[in-house]
Amino acid sequence: MDGNGRWAQLRGLPRYEGHKRGVEKVKEIIRAALRLKISVVTFYAFSIENWQRPKKEVEIIMELLENTLKKEKKNFISQGVRFKMIGNRYLMPENILSVIEETEQETSNCKELIAQFAISYSGRDEIIRAVKRLIKEGITPDIIDESLINSFLDTSGVAEPDLIIRTSGEQRLSNFLIWQSAYSEFYFTQTLWPDFTEDEFTEAILDFQKRQRRFGKVSEFTRAY
Ligand code: IPE
Ligand code: MG
Numbered sequence: 001m002d003g004n005g006r007w008a009q010l011r012g013l014p015r016y017e018g019h020k021r022g023v024e025k026v027k028e029i030i031r032a033a034l035r036l037k038i039s040v041v042t043f044y045a046f047s048i049e050n051w052q053r054p055k056k057e058v059e060i061i062m063e064l065l066e067n068t069l070k071k072e073k074k075n076f077i078s079q080g081v082r083f084k085m086i087g088n089r090y091l092m093p094e095n096i097l098s099v100i101e102e103t104e105q106e107t108s109n110c111k112e113l114i115a116q117f118a119i120s121y122s123g124r125d126e127i128i129r130a131v132k133r134l135i136k137e138g139i140t141p142d143i144i145d146e147s148l149i150n151s152f153l154d155t156s157g158v159a160e161p162d163l164i165i166r167t168s169g170e171q172r173l174s175n176f177l178i179w180q181s182a183y184s185e186f187y188f189t190q191t192l193w194p195d196f197t198e199d200e201f202t203e204a205i206l207d208f209q210k211r212q213r214r215f216g217k218v219s220e221f222t223r224a225y
Helices: 004-010 015-035 055-079 094-106 123-136 146-152 198-209
Strands: 040-047 081-086 113-121 163-166 185-188
Touching: 004 015, 015 040, 015 055, 015 113, 015 198, 040 055, 055 081, 055 094, 055 113, 081 094, 113 123, 123 146, 163 198, 185 198
Parallel strands: 040 113, 081 113, 163 185
Antiparallel strands: none
């Protein structure tokens, strides 16, 4: 979800207004994902690198997060949305983490859609934490394989992304799900996140459906040599 700041600046508004509208777009895309029967959607809300932004902006984003979760919890439950955080919990302010964990617990039986929020997240940090934990647990090298690594990541038990959409014209991953995206398809759009719509989300999915995914193999329709 990129481009909130630019969206606001283009209108002579404080960056905060872009983040506020960004939240509305998260709600819109969750509704769309439910309608389209998508099973998992992950929003990159706040990276570990984002902690280095000016203190005031970080405070505003955290406050927005806290208020949104408090307000949306009942809607998550009624829509069947299971909320999950992926990211570094040690770096989170205690009061916000407790709201996050309460929302996770109270939506834990929701079955329609998993909505993962990457908060205080970076893919490299996730891998480092996983490695530390598996060493602490005394895992022997012989049994390490992809599924074992998967089980130590924050996304454990959740399907990896088929499609990654990045808004605002930037064409990079910026530490998002770097392990899990090994075979993801990418969709880049110039649209700033606060202008993103359900229609464009559907367009991205239709584009994805036209692609051929071979996962390193040859297509079954390719003639043998
Ligand atoms: C994305 O919008 C939201 C967060 C990273 C929290 P930005 O805040 O990165 O917006 P730009 O990139 O400055 O326009
Ligand atoms: Mg940005």
